[in-house]
Amino acid sequence: MARGRRSAKKRKLDPGCLPSEAKSQPSRLDIVPVEILAEILYYVTSPKDVLSVARCNRRLCTTLLNPSNVMIWRRARSHCIVPGLPPPPPGWSESAYAAFIFDAGNCDICGVWTQRMFLSFVVRVRLCGKVSRMSQNILKVCHDNHSYSVPLTSAGIK
Structure with a gap:
């Protein structure tokens, strides 16, 4: 019996015998x-x-x-x-x-995949939540020393 089941699994499905909801329809x-x-x-x-x-x-x-x-x-x-x-x-x-x-992309410090946006668009730095919390003060000092077109609030720094 096991042999019959195995051969049934190897058979290809005929697209004509698929249920109508399984056939892809255009969006x-x-x-x-x-x-x-x-x-x-x-x-x-x-x-x-x-x-x-x-x-x-x-x-x-x-x-x-x-x-x-x-x-x-x-x-x-x-x-x-x-x-x-x-x-x-x-x-x-x-x-x-x-x-x-x-x-989304990889954190520029630790390499972990993150859904977060760039923390600084000028420097193109994307940080995960963990690294971001540790380095916000450093970025704030860097940001205060330069004039950027993206405000601090949109970069996630308050």
């Missing part, structure tokens, strides 16, 4: 016109949300990365919950700038 966002998608994304509070929608599937990525739709990214940045977020540096697209600001 409803795929059929939404760009104008309506732009209107929906008008109400987001961060370019991170637009970035998440762009990463849903290939069509949305192509649509939102199209240079003609840059106004969606700019509007999201203008409504951003991070106060004083400057425009992207010259040569940067809005989408690349949003990924730079809001994507």
Whole structure:
């Protein structure tokens, strides 16, 4: 009996015999016109949300990365919950700038993966919670000695 079970596991499934809910269906966002998608994304509070929608599937990525739709990214940045977020540096697209600001990464001190944003955009320092608590005073002194375009409060320092 065990032999029969083993051979049954090795058989490939016929896609025609899968239940209807198991078959992938196109997303409803795929059929939404760009104008309506732009209107929906008008109400987001961060370019991170637009970035998440762009990463849903290939069509949305192509649509939102199209240079003609840059106004969606700019509007999201203008409504951003991070106060004083400057425009992207010259040569940067809005989408690349949003990924730079809001994507997660490794802590620059201990190398642990963290969801935190950069603590200093100028120095490009991302710190995990543990290292951040230990080094806030050092960063505050460094920040006070230089003029930066990103305020201390948006960098998480009070």
